[in-house]
């Protein structure tokens with residue numbers, strides 16, 4: 001299997017302070033990885049840096065996506081290449097219905113794939129085709145079509161915002177999806193539905209980096225690898241069993257074993 005996302009010695013500063021301190025991680029085609037870690041360890045910083053948020057300043061290291069260094073690319077270019085981020089705190093866009101937002105996003109993504117197509121012709125996405133795709137994905141997430149007529153995230157409950165993020169992922173069909181605590185604040189049924197949405201994508205052309213605080217979603221996602229992140233580095237990696245240990249014993253035993261002092265926790 002080939003490497004799909006390779007992060008090498010990544011150092012990232014936020015407002016002059018080093019948050020990621022030499023992080024290495026590599027995801028092969030079709031793999032699902034989970035990252036767990038205490039608050040403030042830099043999980044969202046990693047997610048935002050991978051997507052190219054301008055506030056996150058990469059000072060050292062490399063990120064290769066499908067073999068290409070993406071650090072100089074704009075966030076929209078990364079998205080069109082097939083990288084997707086479900087935000088921990090999704091944005092609200094007033095005046096833009098979710099359905100229109102999704103249509104524009106899918107169109108942009110299709111144009112990119114057409115650039116590399118042999119005939120060079122942009123594949124036009126018929127509206128009927130889009131409706132069909134959207135309907136199919138709404139069913140997976142057990143969402144009503146009326147939901148897509150509402151303005152993006154405006155007045156959405158926490159759970160609805162997270163489902164809207166996963167709906168975006170399902171229609172965009174990224175090759176690597178980064179989910180930043182998509183399970184936080186969801187009731188148990190919603191966690192299951194969100195996980196089913198992710199699982200419906202699983203296959204050779206889909207890799208996933210799921211950031212989470214809880215083992216619960218991992219029961220459904222069954223990740224191939226689990227990583228523990230502390231103070232800007234991955235300090236331990238293992239299989240699914242590692243998530244169970246964390247759920248039972250918390251982070252302290254691992255920190256102790258590795259001789260790491262826990263930094264003052266910040267609420268995030």
Ligand SMILES: Nc1ncnc2c1ncn2[C@@H]1O[C@H](COP(=O)(O)OP(=O)(O)O)[C@@H](O)[C@H]1O
Pocket residue numbers: 014015019037038039040041042043044045046055266268
């Ligand atoms: N946009 C930001 N502005 C200022 N500080 C930030 C920002 N993003 C992250 N940080 C700081 O970086 C550290 C790691 O935060 P974060 O990546 O959100 O951790 P996690 O997601 O693991 O809880 C924290 O100390 C946080 O205050």
Ligand SMILES: [Mg+2]
Pocket residue numbers: 043044045088180181268
């Ligand atoms: Mg976070």
